[in-house]
Amino acid sequence: MLKKVLSITNNVLEEPDRAEYGDFQTNSDLANKVTLHLASKNISPEVVIEPTCGKGNFIIASLRNFKEIKNVFGVEIYKPYVWETKFNIVDFFLSNPNSNKPEISIVHCNVFDFDFKTIAKEHSTNNILVIGNPPWVTNSKLGSLNSTNLPKKTNFKNHSGLDAMTGKGNFDIAEFITLTMIETFQNMKGNLLLLVKNSVIKNIVFDQNKKSLQDFRN
Numbered sequence: 001m002l003k004k005v006l007s008i009t010n011n012v013l014e015e016p017d018r019a020e021y022g023d024f025q026t027n028s029d030l031a032n033k034v035t036l037h038l039a040s041k042n043i044s045p046e047v048v049i050e051p052t053c054g055k056g057n058f059i060i061a062s063l064r065n066f067k068e069i070k071n072v073f074g075v076e077i078y079k080p081y082v083w084e085t086k087f088n089i090v091d092f093f094l095s096n097p098n099s100n101k102p103e104i105s106i107v108h109c110n111v112f113d114f115d116f117k118t119i120a121k122e123h124s125t126n127n128i129l130v131i132g133n134p135p136w137v138t139n140s141k142l143g144s145l146n147s148t149n150l151p152k153k154t155n156f157k158n159h160s161g162l163d164a165m166t167g168k169g170n171f172d173i174a175e176f177i178t179l180t181m182i183e184t185f186q187n188m189k190g191n192l193l194l195l196v197k198n199s200v201i202k203n204i205v206f207d208q209n210k211k212s213l214q215d216f217r218n
């Protein structure tokens with residue numbers, strides 16, 4: 001009932017322009033299929049992290065399909081989505097009262113400011129899953145929108161001055177977020193599943209040797 005009222009209110013209020021947030025929510029059907037696929041590969045995380053959780057469909061799908069979760073962390077910059085995720089979680093447990101109940105933290109925060117290192121430290125012996133669909137937007141698009149939705153270190157690929165000013169300096173913020181996740185959790189047991197553009201994953205694979213990143217898997 002509460003969800004119905006909220007969705008009616010959402011429809012009446014005009015949505016602000018969210019182009020700078022690369023906002024394409026993953027529908028619950030796809031999120032469910034993705035987590036079922038992971039479960040079929042015997043992936044059963046104890047800690048689930050959704051770095052830009054939106055309306056929380058990956059979190060709900062994880063709660064539904066992984067039975068050993070102890071902690072869930074979701075981060076989202078847009079407050080209405082933070083509330084929507086929280087209500088979706090309550091709704092899930094009301095409909096599935098016998099499911100495992102982990103500790104869940106949904107934080108209203110900019111992913112570039114959130115302290116993921118503390119999670120890595122506190123859960124260093126746990127099996128972790130980073131899952132989600134980070135924002136689909138590039139720094140040049142953000143420039144044209146006059147947006148500041150960027151990491152503080154925009155030259156994180158260490159390009160030379162000229163390259164940084166030309167095409168080579170262009171990057172997708174999903175690439176920065178994916179790299180941050182790999183760097184932060186690389187010494188832990190676990191898996192990473194993020195929906196990103198082909199170009200993003202190519203850059204990450206290409207840079208892996210340069211950055212001497214550890215394998216991040218079981």
Ligand SMILES: C[S@@+](CC[C@H](N)C(=O)[O-])C[C@H]1O[C@@H](n2cnc3c(N)ncnc32)[C@H](O)[C@@H]1O
Nearest residue numbers: 021023024025026052053054077110111133135
């Ligand atoms: C592509 S959508 C995907 C949402 C969700 N992960 C999913 O799979 O449905 C990207 C999400 O990132 C959020 N976002 C964009 N910039 C952010 C930032 N700097 N910090 C945290 N969240 C951000 C957007 O509001 C949006 O909900």
